[in-house]
Amino acid sequence: MIQHLLLISHVSKHFGGNVAVSDVSFAVEEKQIFGLIGPNGAGKTTLFNCITGFFPTTSGDVIFDNKKINTLRPDEVCKLGMARTWQRVKPLGSLTVLENVMVGAFSITNTTREAEIIAREQLQMVELTDYTTKSAGSLSIGLKKKLELARVLATRPKMLLLDEICGGLNHTETDIILDIIRNIRIKGATIVFIEHDMKAVTSICDRIVVLNSGEKLAEGTPEEITNNSDVISAYLGGGHHA
Ligand SMILES: Nc1ncnc2c1ncn2[C@@H]1O[C@H](COP(=O)(O)OP(=O)(O)OP(=O)(O)O)[C@@H](O)[C@H]1O
Ligand SMILES: [Mg+2]
Structure with a gap:
């Protein structure tokens, strides 16, 4: 099964x-x-x-x-x-990049030492190690999205x-x-x-x-979805905004 x-x-x-x-x-x-x-x-x-x-x-x-x-x-x-990221990323701007990820890690550990180890691992995973001590608020949108990923990864x-x-x-x-x-x-x-x-x-x-x-219009592989005429007329035909 x-x-x-x-x-x-x-x-x-x-x-x-x-x-x-x-x-x-x-x-x-x-x-x-x-x-x-x-x-x-x-x-x-x-x-x-x-x-x-x-x-x-x-x-x-x-x-x-x-x-x-x-x-x-x-x-x-x-x-x-189960962890989720937000459509509008909102890091704790006055905290550093490392501290933001440690906040995520505190959902699985009570010790600061362990939270820091977990956070550093995740910052490596998203290639943000060069920004560890920077304030989260100062990051570009691209780096904020990586930080958002590291924050949720820190909850393992x-x-x-x-x-x-x-x-x-x-x-x-x-x-x-x-x-x-x-x-x-x-x-x-x-x-x-x-x-x-x-x-x-x-x-x-x-x-x-x-x-x-609100309704499920279609489900399938990427190929099935991009060739589905209902999906093309409702969505892929254009007119939507990210
Ligand atoms: N907290 C809320 N209170 C009332 N209506 C809401 C709330 N959140 C979402 N809605 C309504 O639910 C519908 C679906 O919105 P939702 O944000 O889930 O769409 P979406 O598919 O994520 O769109 P987008 O691609 O723009 O992010 C919309 O009509 C929206 O106005
Ligand atoms: Mg949305």
Whole structure:
């Protein structure tokens, strides 16, 4: 039997009369890089918020590592090995790069010494060792995105949910982040990746789900998705903004 690490089962999220996510189901296997795409307002970030405990689901279940997690708080979900990055990165600007990553590490250790060791390992993973003592607020957007990755890696997650981690980056910066994501998977983690850059999505994802107006429009391999006529007319035809 195939082992699903994450199972989204008939998840809906309503904000008053606004249906942001509507009866969405899919499963992510261990060590997959799984893409979640769709136009602005499709419900991608809302689904991440439901998975990670920031919003209760209106209906449906989220099962992670065989546990129902949609009734848990964000810190409880994090402790189970699920970490997420934010669409708008917000490092603690007055702290150093190292201290920001140590904040992540404190979710798995109580000692400063151990937190520093874990943080330095993750800074190496994202190639930020030259910036360890710099204030996080002074970093460029490209480096802030790497810092965001290091911060979540410091929680030693089984699964990472990345919300537009390449948003606002140029091609060179995007390629560097994609290589880091490939390395994260090689080390054993599973990744769900929200991204508008289709070249990035198709080059890195094993499987893709397309959301449109809160509903699942399609699911398949990158090739199936880029050739799907519903997806082309709803999304790939153009008119969206990152
Ligand atoms: N906290 C909230 N309160 C009310 N409505 C919300 C809230 N968060 C999201 N929504 C609504 O849910 C819908 C989906 O928004 P969401 O941010 O999930 O889209 P998205 O697919 O991430 O879009 P983008 O690609 O622009 O980031 C939108 O109609 C949005 O206005
Ligand atoms: Mg979003």
